[in-house]
Amino acid sequence: MLALLLLALCPSLSAQPAKAKSKANQTNTDDMWVTSPVPVLPTNVTHHTFRSESMKREVGYCLYLPPGYEKDAERRYPVIYHLHGAGGNETRSVYSASVLHEGILAEKLPEMVIVFPNGGRSTMYQDSGDGRFMAETMMIKELIPHIDSTYRTIADRKARCIEGFSMGGRGSTHLAMRYPELFGSLFNQSGNVYHVSDVSKVPNTYLGSDPERLKANDPYLNLTKNLAFIQANLRIQVACGTADPDHLTTVREYHAALTASGMQHSYFEVEGLDHNQKKMIDGRKATWFDFHIESLKLNHIDLHYLKP
Numbered sequence: 001m002l003a004l005l006l007l008a009l010c011p012s013l014s015a016q017p018a019k020a021k022s023k024a025n026q027t028n029t030d031d032m033w034v035t036s037p038v039p040v041l042p043t044n045v046t047h048h049t050f051r052s053e054s055m056k057r058e059v060g061y062c063l064y065l066p067p068g069y070e071k072d073a074e075r076r077y078p079v080i081y082h083l084h085g086a087g088g089n090e091t092r093s094v095y096s097a098s099v100l101h102e103g104i105l106a107e108k109l110p111e112m113v114i115v116f117p118n119g120g121r122s123t124m125y126q127d128s129g130d131g132r133f134m135a136e137t138m139m140i141k142e143l144i145p146h147i148d149s150t151y152r153t154i155a156d157r158k159a160r161c162i163e164g165f166s167m168g169g170r171g172s173t174h175l176a177m178r179y180p181e182l183f184g185s186l187f188n189q190s191g192n193v194y195h196v197s198d199v200s201k202v203p204n205t206y207l208g209s210d211p212e213r214l215k216a217n218d219p220y221l222n223l224t225k226n227l228a229f230i231q232a233n234l235r236i237q238v239a240c241g242t243a244d245p246d247h248l249t250t251v252r253e254y255h256a257a258l259t260a261s262g263m264q265h266s267y268f269e270v271e272g273l274d275h276n277q278k279k280m281i282d283g284r285k286a287t288w289f290d291f292h293i294e295s296l297k298l299n300h301i302d303l304h305y306l307k308p
Helices: 018-027 095-105 135-150 167-178 211-216 219-225 227-233 245-260 277-282 290-298
Strands: 045-052 057-064 079-083 113-117 160-165 185-189 235-241 266-270
Touching: 045 135, 057 095, 057 135, 079 135, 079 167, 095 113, 095 277, 113 135, 135 167, 160 167, 160 290, 167 185, 167 219, 185 290, 219 227, 219 245, 235 245, 235 277, 235 290, 245 266
Parallel strands: 079 113, 079 160, 160 185, 185 235, 235 266
Antiparallel strands: 045 057, 057 113
């Protein structure tokens, strides 16, 4: 692993490639929001749905509850929201729950909840310009309140983490930059970070042509707009494989933008790794959740370790 911490200023990109921008409207469909049939899920992971009023339909999510959840009816838990990649669904990235569960049983990791929402096949966790797909509204205004009111979570920014791989990394970065008041830590795993307001090369067929909408969805502009709050309240980690050229360039650019803004953050590249989340996790199982755990500790969240 080639580790780079708070270093390197990288050259800018101009815009997202056309094929990635047009993919959103081509692959999103009305029937994508609840996966069926549900595959066999890891231990302590269950499948659920909730009603999205913004889209007038059910949306699926998977939920990991730690071993002590049923034993202590008073305890509340921090939450990680894990966002899946393009073409995926709520069952795509549940492997990380197995890693957390093993660590909890070994008394090496604290008990936490993980939520795996269905974010659509290619929404980038943003609302479409035509209003048909409301992935951002669903996440921010519907799912998070639903989770906090249904399960014993610590309903506080300081105890709420967000992360994701590929499109999920891009989406988690978008949401954290736009709504930093909702999250305590962000972990972008090989997720492209684009200047979506720059349409000098190609239009954004998903978000539409409204300049104000594009600006509101630009993570670089939101970093600048919300910089003071982000610097004071949000911890950020970014990672990518060196054999992942379709994502490494913009990941490096986002890292460079954070550095140039004076935003302290953690950044690492995995030497020889392609676009493969399981390989990324398996190469650092023992430390995979450390960044979020450190963030929770810095925010004075009471972490509970399973006792025999």
